[in-house]
Amino acid sequence: MATQPVIPAAAAPQVPASLDAWVNEVRALTAPARVHWCTGSDAEAAALTAELAGKGELLPLNAQTFPGSHLARSAPNDVARVEHLTFVCTQNEQDAGPNNHWMAPAAAHQKMTELFRGAMRGRTLYVVPYCMGPIDSPYARCGVEITDSAYVVLNMRIMTRMGSQALERIARDGTFVRGLHSTGDLNPERRFIMHFPEELAIMSFGSGYGGNALLGKKCHALRIASWQARKEGWLAEHMLLVALDSPEGKTFYVAAAFPSACGKTNLAMLIPPAALPGWRVRTIGDDIAWLHPGPDGRLYAINPESGYFGVAPGTSPKSNKNAYDMIRHDTIFTNVALNASNEPWWDGAGGGPPVTDWQGRPYLAANGPAAHPNSRFTVSARQNPSYAHEADAPAGVPISAIIFGGRRRSLAPLVYEARDWSHGVLVGSGVASETTAAAAGQVGVLRRDPMAMKPFAGYNFGDYWRHWLSVGARLKHPPRIFHVNWFRQDADGKFLWPGFGENLRVLKWILGRVSGGLGARETPIGFMPAAADLDSTGLAITPGALEELLSVDATAWRGELASLGRDFEQYGERLPAGLKTELEQALARLA
Ligand code: OXD
Ligand code: MN
Numbered sequence: 001m002a003t004q005p006v007i008p009a010a011a012a013p014q015v016p017a018s019l020d021a022w023v024n025e026v027r028a029l030t031a032p033a034r035v036h037w038c039t040g041s042d043a044e045a046a047a048l049t050a051e052l053a054g055k056g057e058l059l060p061l062n063a064q065t066f067p068g069s070h071l072a073r074s075a076p077n078d079v080a081r082v083e084h085l086t087f088v089c090t091q092n093e094q095d096a097g098p099n100n101h102w103m104a105p106a107a108a109h110q111k112m113t114e115l116f117r118g119a120m121r122g123r124t125l126y127v128v129p130y131c132m133g134p135i136d137s138p139y140a141r142c143g144v145e146i147t148d149s150a151y152v153v154l155n156m157r158i159m160t161r162m163g164s165q166a167l168e169r170i171a172r173d174g175t176f177v178r179g180l181h182s183t184g185d186l187n188p189e190r191r192f193i194m195h196f197p198e199e200l201a202i203m204s205f206g207s208g209y210g211g212n213a214l215l216g217k218k219c220h221a222l223r224i225a226s227w228q229a230r231k232e233g234w235l236a237e238h239m240l241l242v243a244l245d246s247p248e249g250k251t252f253y254v255a256a257a258f259p260s261a262c263g264k265t266n267l268a269m270l271i272p273p274a275a276l277p278g279w280r281v282r283t284i285g286d287d288i289a290w291l292h293p294g295p296d297g298r299l300y301a302i303n304p305e306s307g308y309f310g311v312a313p314g315t316s317p318k319s320n321k322n323a324y325d326m327i328r329h330d331t332i333f334t335n336v337a338l339n340a341s342n343e344p345w346w347d348g349a350g351g352g353p354p355v356t357d358w359q360g361r362p363y364l365a366a367n368g369p370a371a372h373p374n375s376r377f378t379v380s381a382r383q384n385p386s387y388a389h390e391a392d393a394p395a396g397v398p399i400s401a402i403i404f405g406g407r408r409r410s411l412a413p414l415v416y417e418a419r420d421w422s423h424g425v426l427v428g429s430g431v432a433s434e435t436t437a438a439a440a441g442q443v444g445v446l447r448r449d450p451m452a453m454k455p456f457a458g459y460n461f462g463d464y465w466r467h468w469l470s471v472g473a474r475l476k477h478p479p480r481i482f483h484v485n486w487f488r489q490d491a492d493g494k495f496l497w498p499g500f501g502e503n504l505r506v507l508k509w510i511l512g513r514v515s516g517g518l519g520a521r522e523t524p525i526g527f528m529p530a531a532a533d534l535d536s537t538g539l540a541i542t543p544g545a546l547e548e549l550l551s552v553d554a555t556a557w558r559g560e561l562a563s564l565g566r567d568f569e570q571y572g573e574r575l576p577a578g579l580k581t582e583l584e585q586a587l588a589r590l591a
Contacts, residue, residue: 014171019144023127026146026180031118032125038153040163048150057151061333062342068330071344072151073360074208075186079335080374080440081211081218081260083455086193088223090459097460098570099450108194112180112203115190119182119205123148129167129176130160130216132225132290132304137394139234139292139302141225142170143177145215152181152213155332155378158307160216177201177224179215183208195219197227197458210309210334210376211438221288221304223458229290230459230467233474238452239289240268241303243388243397244507247278252511253390255289255301255479256403257428257452260438261374263486265310266500269322269386273501275538276508282388283322283381284397286310292396297476300396305381311438312336312375316348319500326383333377337363337370346371373437400514405484406433406449411556412485414497414549415506417513417520417527421472424481426582427526429465430564431483448567462574469578482510483526488549496545505535523552524589558590 015037027035038044049070052058058070088096089108096102103111126147133140145156156162170176179202184190191206202219204212211218225236239255246252258264268286272279285303294300308323312333315323327333337345337354345354347369354363354370363370381387390397404427406412418424428451435445439455448454450461457464472478484506488496509529512518520527531546565583568575 015167016171016174019170019176022178023146027125029113030116030120030125030148030182032120032148033122035125035127037127038129038157038163040157040165045154045157048154052150052154058332061344065341065343066328066331069344070332071336071338072332072334073358074335076359077188078186078207078209079372080209080438081455082188082191082193082207082440084440085188085191086455088195088197088458090198094574095459095463097462097574099454099457099461100459103194105196105198108196108203112192112194112205115184115192115205116180116182116203119184120148124150126150126153128153128156128162129170130156130162131166131169132160132216132221133302134392134394135161135165135169137302137396139290139396140169140304141177141228142166142173143179143216143220144170145179145181147181147213149181149183149208149213151208155210155214155309156216158332158378158380159214159305159309161306175200177220179204179220181205181213181215183213193219195223195458197224200224200228210378214309217288217305217309218456221290222453222456225290225304225458226453226456226464227458230463233293233471235291235468235471237289237291238287238456239402240264240286241284241289241301241397242268242270243282243284243390244511245280245282246511250515252400252514253284253301253397254401254403254507254510255291255399256405257431258405259407259431259433259436259449259452260455261311261436262405262407262433263499265308265323266320267503269320269384270504271321271501272504273538276504276535279504279508281386281504282390283384283386284388284391291399293471293474294398298398299475299479301399302393302396303391307378307380308384309376309378312344312349312377313346313371313373314348315346315377316350319348322384322386325385327377327379330383331377331379333375335372335375346375373443399479401482401510402479403482403484403510404428404431404451405486406431406452407436407487408432408434408446408485409487409489409493411553411560412483412488413528413552414488415482415484415509415529416523416525417510418481418483419526421475421478421481422469422578422582423526423586425465425468425472426579426586427481427483428468429461429579430560448564460571460574462571462576465579466574466576469576480510480514490545490548496549498539498541502539505539509534524554525552525557525586528552554590558587561587561590
C-alpha cells in the first residue's frame with residue numbers, strides 16, 4: 001500500500017509514536033489506497049479543491065461575484081445532525097445519563113470496527129491534525145481526525161487550526177483526541193456517531209454532514225471536551241463570544257448560549273442600530289466557548305474554533321450584513337440553491353431567483369424549498385468584518401455576563417437576570433426552545449434544552465449541573481447570568497420584538513447591570529428592566545408590546561417550574577441538592 005501525498009509535503013514534523021501506531025492500525029482496518037498527512041498549506045487546499053472540482057463534488061461559483069467559493073451538495077438523506085444515531089459510550093450507563101443515547105463501549109467498538117473494515121478501499125485516508133483554540137494557548141486541546149473525505153479536510157482547515165502547527169503541538173503535548181470518520185455508503189441504516197469519552201475517542205460513520213463529520217466541532221469541542229472539562233475544572237459550552245465596546249471606551253466580554261439555528265451567528269456579528277451610536281460589537285466566536293476559572297477569580301473564555309459553519313437561509317443585509325459580506329469569497333456552501341448567474345441562493349441572499357435547487361434539480365416550487373433549510377456556509381473567521389483580535393489571545397477574555405436563550409413564542413420575557421450564579425444554573429437548566437432544521441426530526445416542537453447543550457453534553461446532566469455549581473463556587477467574581485427571548489409572539493403569531501441589531505438594547509441593559517449603572521425591578525423570576533430602563537430611543541415598538549415582553553405570568557411560570565421539576569426527576573441521585581433547593585426557592589417566590 002503506497003503512502004502517497006496529494007502534494008509533496010515539506011519535511012514531515014516529528015510524529016508521536018502513539019499517533020503513528022494508531023494511523024497504522026486504522027490503515028490496516030480500513031484498507032485505503034493511499035495515506036495523506038495533511039499540512040494545512042494553501043497548496044494542499046488548492047490541490048484538494050481541484051480534485052473535488054474535477055469529480056464534480058465541488059462546483060466553482062461565479063468567479064467574479066464569489067471568487068474562490070464552491071458549492072457542495074450532500075446526499076439528500078444527509079443534511080443535519082442525527083441525534084437519534086449519536087451515542088455516548090461510557091462503562092457505566094449512568095455516566096452518559098438519560099440525556100444521551102448510550103451503548104456499552106465494547107458493543108459500540110465491535111459495531112464500528114465491522115463498519116470501518118475495508119471502508120476506505122480505493123480511497124485516500126487523510127490524517128488531519130488539528131488544534132482547538134489558539135495554538136499557543138494553555139486552554140487549547142488537540143485532536144487528530146482520520147477521514148476519507150476531502151470535503152471534510154477542506155472544512156476542517158477552515159474550522160480549526162489544522163496541519164503542521166497542530167502536529168507540532170501534539171508532539172509536545174503527547175496527547176490528542178482520536179476521531180475516526182468515514183462517509184461509508186451514506187446509508188442511514190449504517191450511520192452512527194459514537195463517543196468514547198473515557199478513551200478520548202470518536203468514531204463517526206455514514207455521514208458527511210458538518211456536525212456529524214467535522215469531528216473537531218460538536219463531537220470534540222463539546223461532547224468530549226465537556227467530559228475533559230469536568231475532570232479538569234472548566235466548562236465546554238455551546239456559546240457565542242463577543243466583545244462589546246461602549247461609547248465610553250470600555251470593553252465587555254459576553255458569552256451566550258442558544259440552541260442550534262436560533263441566531264447565535266447573528267448576535268455574534270450584530271451591527272448596532274443608528275439610534276445607539278458609539279457602540280461596537282466584535283466577534284470572538286459564534287458557536288462554542290471553553291470557559292476557565294482564572295487566577296484572578298474571573299471566568300476566562302476562548303473560542304476553540306477558527307471559522308464559522310453557519311446557517312445560510314435568512315442571512316441577509318438586514319439580519320447579518322457582516323456575515324453577508326464575509327461569505328462573498330473563499331467560502332464553501334453546502335446545499336444552497338443556484339441562480340442563473342451561478343451564484344449561491346437562499347431566502348435573503350438577493351441576486352436573481354433560484355434556477356437550480358439544493359439537490360441540483362431545476363427549481364420547482366412544488367419540490368419544496370430551493371435551498372435546504374439547514375444549508376450552510378463554511379468560512380474563515382478572519383473574513384468577518386467584525387473579527388475580534390482577542391480570538392487569538394492565548395489567555396482568553398474575562399467574561400462579564402452569560403446569557404441563556406431559547407426560541408419561545410410565549411412565557412419567557414425579553415430579558416431577566418438571575419439572582420446569583422446558583423439561580424443562574426437553574427435558569428440555564430430550564431432553557432427550552434422550539435426545534436429547528438439543524439437536527440433531523442420535526443421542526444417547531446418545544447423541547448427542554450438545558451444550557452442549549454441537550455445534543456452536546458457528553459455526560460449526565462445531573463453531574464453537569466453539579467459541575468456548573470462547583471465552578472461558580474470557585475469564582476470570586478462570577479459573571480452575572482441572564483435569560484433572553486427574541487422570539488415572543490402576539491396572539492396573531494407576529495414577533496413582538498424586532499430583533500437583530502435592536503438586540504443591542506437588551507445587551508446595553510445587561511452591561512448596565514454588570515457595571516452597576518442601570519436599574520431593575522425584582523420579580524418572582526429574577527430582576528427585570530422596567531420599560532424605562534431599556535433604551536428605546538428610535539425603537540419602532542408599541543408600548544403595549546414592550547409591556548407584554550416585560551411581563552411575568554406567575555401562574556404560567558408555576559406550571560413551567562413544576563414541569564422542570566418533573567424533568568429533573570429522571571436524574572435521580574445525580575441531581576445536585578443545590579439545584580433542587582434553587583427550584584424550591586424559585587417556586588416559593590411564585591407562590
Ligand atoms: C451547529 C449546530 O451547526 O448547533 O452549530 O447544529
Ligand atoms: Mn451550534
